[in-house]
Each structure stands twice: as C-alpha cells, then as structure tokens.
Amino acid sequence: MLNDAVSPSGGLTASFSISAERLRCHRARVLRRADTLASMSDTLFERIINREVPADIVHETETTIAFRDINPRATTHVLVVPKTRYRNVAELAAADPGLLADVVNTAAKVAELEGVAEAGYRLTFNTGEDAGQTVFHVHGHLLGGSSLGPEARPPK
Numbered sequence: 001m002l003n004d005a006v007s008p009s010g011g012l013t014a015s016f017s018i019s020a021e022r023l024r025c026h027r028a029r030v031l032r033r034a035d036t037l038a039s040m041s042d043t044l045f046e047r048i049i050n051r052e053v054p055a056d057i058v059h060e061t062e063t064t065i066a067f068r069d070i071n072p073r074a075t076t077h078v079l080v081v082p083k084t085r086y087r088n089v090a091e092l093a094a095a096d097p098g099l100l101a102d103v104v105n106t107a108a109k110v111a112e113l114e115g116v117a118e119a120g121y122r123l124t125f126n127t128g129e130d131a132g133q134t135v136f137h138v139h140g141h142l143l144g145g146s147s148l149g150p151e152a153r154p155p156k
C-alpha cells in the first residue's frame with residue numbers, strides 16, 4: 001500500500017481504492033454490530049410490556065397488551081402489541097398466525113371497551129419507512145371515536 005502511494009497518479013488511485021475498500025469493510029462490520037446490538041436490546045414496547053416504562057394500559061391478555069398512544073391522532077388511539085416481538089405484521093403472520101389473531105381479537109375487545117365498536121374503527125399496521133413505522137415491534141394502531149377520513153393521500 002505504501003509502494004502504491006509513492007508512485008504518481010496510478011499509485012494514488014490504488015491507495016485510494018484500498019482505503020475505500022477498507023472503509024467499506026469497516027462500515028459493514030459496524031452495521032453488523034449495530035444490527036446485533038439492536039436485536040439484543042429491548043424495544044420501547046418490550047420495556048412497556050415489562051413495566052420498565054409507564055404506559056396507560058387499557059387491556060391485557062396472556063399474549064397481547066393494549067395501551068394509549070402517547071401522541072394520539074384520533075379521539076381513541078390505542079396501540080395493540082403482541083408480547084412476543086416480530087418486526088412487522090408480515091413477519092408475525094408468517095411466524096405465528098394465531099398470535100396475529102390474538103392481536104386482532106384484542107383490538108376488537110378494546111374497540112368495545114372504548115365504545116367505538118359499533119360506529120366503526122380502523123386497525124392499521126405501519127410497515128417500513130414509507131408507512132412511517134418508528135417502533136420495530138409489530139403493533140396495530142386502533143383508531144376511532146370520530147369520522148377518520150381517507151386512509152392515505154392520492155398520488156401526486
């Protein structure tokens with residue numbers, strides 16, 4: 001690498017490409033480590049499930065928990081969360097359809113408890129960046145209590 005660096009233009013290029021490669025490797029190592037740490041550490045919702053973070057819990061079953069969203073976007077805005085962590089609803093459905101049914105049944109129960117079951121409500125699962133998912137522990141947003149309007153904006 002030193003020899004490459006002392007020869008004129010070609011040497012510089014070689015030296016740069018080696019550095020870039022090393023940088024790529026380093027970056028990949030850092031990302032892999034961050035990924036491992038992220039999967040080892042608890043998400044916010046696991047900390048709520050474990051009562052390490054306070055939440056306004058409205059209903060709980062053996063497999064699910066439902067608590068009010070801290071930043072409500074509807075008169076009723078409750079998050080319904082399986083106690084076992086999956087990143088999103090597709091992963092949950094593939095791995096444990098029974099648990100997904102538990103989440104939906106808990107949402108229906110909460111809708112009854114909140115008095116919105118008859119008038120209607122929405123249950124949405126944001127999945128990925130474009131949908132605005134910020135917590136990567138699958139959760140349904142139960143929204144209701146007034147007319148909710150369209151679900152998404154038309155394309156521009």
Ligand code: AMP
Nearest residue numbers: 055068069070071126132133134135136
């Ligand atoms: P999402 O953006 O679909 O991943 O939804 C995450 C939701 O969690 C957002 O609507 C937040 O307002 C909500 N949230 C964040 N922190 C808390 C908290 N400590 N208690 C209750 N809800 C929270």
